[in-house]
Amino acid sequence: NIKRTSSSERVSPGGRRESNGDSRGNRNRTGSTSSSSSGKKNSESKPKEPVFSAEEGYVKMFLRGRPVTMYMPKDQVDSYSLEAKVELPTKRLKLEWVYGYRGRDCRNNLYLLPTGETVYFIASVVVLYNVEEQLQRHYAGHNDDVKCLAVHPDRITIATGQVAGTSKDGKQLPPHVRIWDSVTLNTLHVIGIGFFDRAVTCIAFSKSCSNEAVFAADFHPTDTNIIVTCGKSHLYFWTLEGSSLNKKQGLFEKQEKPKFVLCVTFSENGDTITGDSSGNILVWGKGTNRISYAVQGAHEGGIFALCMLRDGTLVSGGGKDRKLISWSGNYQKLRKTEIPEQFGPIRTVAEGKGDVILIGTTRNFVLQGTLSGDFTPITQGHTDELWGLAIHASKPQFLTCGHDKHATLWDAVGHRPVWDKIIEDPAQSSGFHPSGSVVAVGTLTGRWFVFDTETKDLVTVHTDGNEQLSVMRYSPG
Secondary structure, eight states, X not given: OOOOXXXXXXXXXXXXXXXXXXXXXXXXXXXXXXXXXXXXXXXXXXXXOOEEETTTTEEEEEXXXXXEEEEOOGGGTTTOOTTOOOOOOSSOOOOOXXXXXXXXXXXXXXXXXXXXXXXXXXXXXXXXXXXXXXXXXXXXXXXXXXXXXXXXXTSSEEEEEEBOEEOTTSOEEOOOEEEEETTXXXXXXXXXXXXXXXXXXXXXXXXXXXXXXXXXXXXOSSSTTEEEEEEBTEEEEEEEETTEEEEEEOBOTTSOOOSBEEEEXXXXXXXXXXXXXXXOEEEEOTTOSBEEEEETTSSSSOEXXXXXXXXXXXXXXXXXXXXEEEXXXXXXXXXXXXXXXXXXXXXXXXXXXXXXXEEEEXXXXXXXXXXXXOXXXXXXXXXXXXXXXXXXXXXXXXEEXXXXXXXXXXXXTTTEEEEEEEOSSOEXXXXXXXXXXXXXXXXXXXXXXXXXXXXXXXXXXEEOSSSOOOOOOOOOO
16 A cells, blocks of 8 residues: 655655655656755765656556665556555564575584574574574574574584675675674674675685685694585694694695585594596595595585584585495495485585484475484475565465466465476466465466466466566455
8 A cells, every 4th residue: 555645754764764855746756855055965974865757647666776666556546646654564584494505505504502492594683593482583683694504513503604795775785794692682792893895605604715715614623623514625633833834735746636525524544535527536644645545426516514423424525426325434325315306416424313314405494314214394485586476365374486487386385395296487476366266376478377275287388478477466356
């Protein structure tokens, strides 16, 4: 609904009540009509103002610098005023549940905390999920997408890094690292502002810089002044002495140097273990930078995750082959499990309670299971931009759809998908029929589909032009 009064006080897009000067008769105007006494323009320091076009019948607002155009009912165009006063809502939204996990383009972002919660992130929110009690807590200190996560050895303090963000007035916000308490969710420190350009993609409670991509960084579990980093064609052993770091490069010698060293962990006796893009597991003797043992072709394709379990069993996760393999203390293969294709390649592996293993995948699933059994999803999400969201009129259900060509109906009580439907085009919008019996999904190509909400069967499909369908709505009657 659009409210109108004759008052000159208005609410800005950022939710801040502002006061304008006298309204003007121009029917195509911005919301700001006052000027400074000096006559100088100060538009660069202020948010972009809304624009009202009576001829076209729309209001254009700017949310975080991005234009959003909203068309109004024709019978309200002549009487509409940008200077109208709108009361702020008395109630505020509270984040209750977050669906999804970011595994498609992130690594080492799934851990089990002493509280029994599994911690991971999606978009700008870090999720602390207690699977047994079906409860979530959320750290929401970031202002844009989180790209990396590290847990301090105290297993309470957490560091998360984000991409460059955009403020409510469209200004660029710098990427940074936030260090926070996983019990209280209080932010302890914010570091790196002004240091990074585009994003923070790898952290491990110490800063290291390189010209090449770094995929993992970890402190040695027993030699606490040793840090191991790996990435594009390299493995480095760093020794922290006072305020300086001394680097020693890992020597591959007779072993063919892989294109990427993708992950690192440590054995009980202090050896360093790496997985690489060639599918090899390499063991580096404690205190040395040389290979002491190699498992050639442990996986078909890259090894994205290594996890040393409490009982000394090594678990490796493959990307291309989607296999989870356990290894004995002398690196003999024990068990092998293949993750179903629908879940995607393995991106990270973490140890849960008892004999439970947690897996994060590139299709943004978090799976839970054991080495001797099957793995089932405990959370999932879209793998590309999510644009469509529709709420069922009478049931605790909602539908999401996005550019990954998936339309998913969710149970808002059980926090699980009811069904998932793959469509032929990237989806952009959705809307339920008032009865809730069918739901429409609009796409980027001008096609729109109607599905039965009970069976997910296709009811009909139509095409209106060849441009994206930004809104899908049924008339209320």
